[in-house]
Amino acid sequence: MEQPEQPAETPGETEEQPPETPAEPGSEDLRIGVFVCHCGTNIGGFVDVPSVVEYTKTLPDVVFATGNLYSCAEDGLASIRDAIKEHKLNRVIVASCTPRTHGPLFQGVCEEAGLNKYLFEFANIREQCSWVHMKEKEEATEKAKDLVRSAVAKAALLVPQEEMKVDVVPRSLVIGGGVAGLSAALSLAGQRFDVHLVEKESELGGFTRNLNSLYLGEKSAEETIKPLIDRVMSHENITVHLNSQVGDVSGFIGNFDTTIVSNGSSQEVKVGTIIIATGALEYLPDGLYGYGMYDNVVTLTEFEILCKSHKLPKVNKVAFIQCVGSRGQDKSYCSRICCVISIKNALYLTEKYAELMGDDGAERVEVGVSVPEIASRRRRRRRMAVAEGAGAPAAAPMGGPEITIFNRDVMTYGANHEVYYNEAREKRIRFVRYTPENRPKVTQEGDKLAVTYYHETLKTERKLLADMVVLATPLVAPPDAAKLSKMLKVPIGRDGFFLEAHVKLRPIDFATDGIFVCGTARGPADITESVAQGLGTASRAAIPMARGFIQAEAILAQVDPQICTGCGTCVANCPYGAIRMTEEGVAEVLAAACKGCGCCGATCPEKAITMMNYTDDQLLAQGRSILQGAL
């Protein structure tokens, strides 16, 4: 278990050479400068800073140590800058707050003074010392000394790093041709980037193609998205791949190698960024509320398809049931848009009742309706039988439909949506609450659907005889999202939707650079939101493509091909696909894709991989330094 000491001396070249900046680690030229910050009284009040400074001066290779009242103030920064030049420092340590907030500031000062920023090291003696040991000045002072000593040990082994510039291909792959993907593609194309839009169906438009009317808009869904589709189809910068899927993706931001598979043939496309806009599906509530058993129990989307294709059977009493399969019934989440969609459809039915019921003179399909869109979406075939004569609700009074919306609570969020709710109430649409413990039941009674429910206010069981029951089911992630997630190495959450990098601050990014997500692929959203997200991803993707290059962090893995045996353990353990095997059979790190987690290095059985700036030797030296004198 004994770790051999690294004999890092480079004999023969030390004496005669002038002290170059920066020096090789282990050479005689190390000139470490340490700045211990009082941070006013934040550190100085709980740690004996002068004693830490005096102690620091005794450490090997430390040629300069001083206290600063506020290191981050302009005069503090100037003193660091000046000392680097005056004392020819080639390693700099600031012992103060935390590298997470102040690291870049002090690294910047080093660069200004001509020192590579990777030769800077931090000792955290405020957040992790003075502020947490406020009643133990002696112990806190000893700990601060240990932390500074550990930083000195690491600094002695630091080597300068070059940040690599990697070109970015100004071309984007948009996966999914729904409103989100269309918006993203158009925006990028408008910015003069090439776009490859991949759609697995034979038409663009996505889920919106199923829809009939839209809320917050006079036009139908079709009229609304047609211009978007037309512009995409005719745009010179957009290549549309219909009936296509992404077969394979490798590479990293700026240089993704993708394969687009269309009708059995495949095409290689190199892109700089990727936008996921794969959308969602409607949950099919098999077995719930008589769905699949009774013909006139349909989902919201099926209801819209029936309206759109003028195939809605004659109905008078219609019951909508909200939260079917969501919010704990099967899926845990709230699909958020179904309340307003049910209200939209209830209002639509109320307003267009005469037209929909064929009283406007238009021809009506009466029997054995088979709507191709529905049929294709469902596993079994449904017959919307409104039998001729056979007890169909033909004699429904044409005064208007009677609509009841069974709900747990109506969530018409936002100012505009609440207007719909108020309008629905004014138009006498009934809202009846149910609780998850007491859900309505749907059974057949003659030619009607009997909805039995418990009236929470009247505290009695009641029955509604309806001609049609419409189930509001959630949007669910398509099953192929998991496959795409693996292919792109981006996460999906518990419910199968893609998971953003940060729920608040980076809602359309992934932790993996260069890949973005928009629309219902990341969770239930309406058209407005999907379009906004689509435009958002276009803007995010445009940043590296417009700049033309990315600057890769120098905290990277490095493989020593002399030691590597090509076992491939690192390849399997890299979460980013940033290591590949060369033709010579050794591992190779793709610098632009490497994020510097170091999992490969710690897994390599041959220790052939070094994590720059966090080498095992550096970490070991820190550990030893902390434990100095402990045995």
Added chain:
Amino acid sequence: MEEQEYEPLIVGFLCNWCSYAGADLAGTSRIQYPPNIRVIRVMCSGMVHPNLVINALTKGADGVLMCGCHPGDCHYLEGNLIAEKRAEAIDLMLEDFGLEPERFRLEWVSASEGDKFARVVKEMTDALKQLGPSPYKT
């Protein structure tokens, strides 16, 4: 064992993104904990080679605390899960080196769990006081 008050020395390996930030938060929140830990910042708990842990424990540390992001929150997707698997190996190695299992601990500490970090350090310090100094120290 002699009833001599000794202060255990703990080496901490904290991932930069969650746990180191959590330890910082303990500071900004002024949550007090025993001054027995010395933290080494690493990018990911998954980069900590078992040798680093064993080396610390055989060179004078009374305990080693490794902290990473909660499963599912890893900045590097799944580095913490790699660390978790590795911790199992470390547990086995402890036995070979004649070290008690209490001397190594893996904890998930998020950037918002300053209180948890402080609690873990306190618990571990107390446990190590109970256990006595590292057998390598005699």
